Amino acid sequence: MSKILVVDDEPDISELISLHMMREGHECLCITNGLEVMPSALNEQPDLIVLDLMLPGLDGLSSFKRLRADSRTRSIPVIMLTAKTQTTDRINGLELGADDYLTKPFSPRELALRITAILRRTKKVTHVSEVKTGEFLLDRKNMKFFYKGQPIDLTTTEFKLLAVLMENTAAVHTRAELLREVWGYSDDVATRTLDTHIKRLREKLGDAGKHVVTVRGTGYQFSMEAPAVAVAA
Incomplete structure (x- = not known):
């Protein structure tokens, strides 16, 4: 079981993601404020973070920069999630080092598949003999x-x-x-x-x-x- 931290201020979105992640066998933790990202990442040490860019308290890009600036959270994979569709937002997120990017509305199945692919690539999901x-x-x-x-x-x-x-x-x-x-x-x-x-x-x-x-x-x-x-x- 992998631990997924979902950061989104829309309860319906968080609930939808949590439902699909649990169906895939993952544990899911949800927070709604950008200021909670670093404390939650340090305390929970999630295997992956789904991070919305439009957040109260501290926006997603700023939260992501804090994650990458700290050696204790730098290696946690991050999928950015936002309602923005502009190419510049996608490029900015990926240039900062995000592992993947999805725009709303999105397919929960596609998100689950992308999470699985990233976890395997980062060796968070392993095959035993x-x-x-x-x-x-x-x-x-x-x-x-x-x-x-x-x-x-x-x-x-x-x-x-x-x-x-x-x-x-x-x-x-x-x-x-x-x-x-x-x-x-x-x-x-x-x-x-x-x-x-x-x-x-x-x-x-x-x-x-x-x-x-x-x-x-x-x-x-x-x-x-x-x-x-x-x-x-």
Whole structure:
């Protein structure tokens, strides 16, 4: 679980971001005033900050400069978020060293994907050689998968797909995320490839295939207990 600090004075925006971050398995902290940025960053040491530029107390750019000026917060990744659409604002933020930039209105899914990409790039999200969940064991080093101690023969693509799902069982993985992580697609292209592989994966898992659940309108999740919002396809 990564800790995300959201700085935005619009409660609806903060709540929306928090909801999606928690669905992705992250812890989310929210503040509304630019003067709270440095104290919160020092006390909480978040893994990433989503920072609105239009803030009361102290504007986002000034808050960002303070973060970068202090050695204790300098390395925290920052995504700037603002209603401004002028190119100069985007350039100013990136020139100051922001890791990414989004303008309002924005897609919560896109924000979540950008956060995941930044966390991986900064090694805040790591892959372990073995992933064990209940009676499932995924051995990344040897590309082997076991259920109740018995090996299950998976193709390379099926293995990669299952690895992404099992690495964070708290997260609901979007179709776009899975297509990018497993197949390298840059967009949420219209393809049945993902659905076909999910179906084959469930067939190979047999009764245990119920743990690969479909979340309507979003994507897939590996869950030991199917959540109320998810149903097996």
